[in-house]
Amino acid sequence: MKHRIVVACIIFLLLSFLPGCKVSEETIASDFNKMIEGTVDSTKIVAASTYLQENIKSVSRETGTGLLIQYEEYLNRYIKENPDKGRLSELVVFYDQKTKAFDEEKIKNSELKVYLEEIQAGGLKIVEYESNLVLRIDYEMLLEQYESYVGSAIVELYRLTAKVTDEPITEEAILKLSYEALLERALEAETILKNYPGDETVLADAMWIYTSHLNAILMGATNSPIFDYKTQAFSSEAMDAHISFMQSHPEATLTWVLKEYYTYLTSTSFTLDYSDKTASKVFFETCDWLVSEAEKRVQK
Known part of the structure; x- marks a missing residue:
């Protein structure tokens, strides 16, 4: 800001x-x-x-x-x-x-x-x-x-920010948006970043919206984890939303992120025991790397 x-x-x-x-x-x-x-x-x-x-x-x-x-x-x-x-x-x-x-x-x-x-x-x-x-x-x-x-860049950013303000990602560490909605918002932010490359009037705020939603897309939230705490299974709701998005938006940077993400998920058989410190560390580090790479790629 x-x-x-x-x-x-x-x-x-x-x-x-x-x-x-x-x-x-x-x-x-x-x-x-x-x-x-x-x-x-x-x-x-x-x-x-x-x-x-x-x-x-x-x-x-x-x-x-x-x-x-x-x-x-x-x-x-x-x-x-x-x-x-x-x-x-x-x-x-x-x-x-x-x-x-x-x-x-x-x-x-x-x-x-x-x-x-x-x-x-x-x-x-x-x-x-x-x-x-x-x-x-x-x-x-x-x-x-x-x-x-x-200018049009700030108008598009404010339209997106209005949605984020009215419907935050989480409340009490619980996801308040569906995975479909998270992906839609992240795509809006990605579009702004790609349409106005290097525009300092919108870059920081659009990137914050992009990365914060992407984190939720990949990890869920503390009280709405993407892997079930009890069964250790990956969220079927998230999977359906991810697959549908990749099919609809093959050229999006978000789709590249999800493809890499699913390569990792396949190696885990789509399960994660959060109490396993080693496995959890790999998961969170993978997500952090994907968000970091997305931040770089979306600005190219």
């Missing part, structure tokens, strides 16, 4: 020297940078969001992409620092487990209402994850507001 911000800043510096756009683009970029520097709070989120919506249409797509990336980083910084965590805790009692939404009519505290309105207006949402309410970026909202003013 930090590398993407550096790239965005370089874009602004280069564009500031272009004839005919120096004043407007340089001023917009400079003013926006000032708005989001320093401390983070929900009021600044609203101000920055309003400014971005009003001015992004006046700059090039390249500059607009840089501005949006900087805004995304600001939202991530707000989530990480969570300066208003007390308000988030107060909102818990108004969260409806059935509707997965807040009963805003019951919120009488005006400050809480303002806080909720500010973060929602700024592109954040509150979701339940592992029995806790947490802040997440609303990528669908960002796309709705800015898709027309930014």
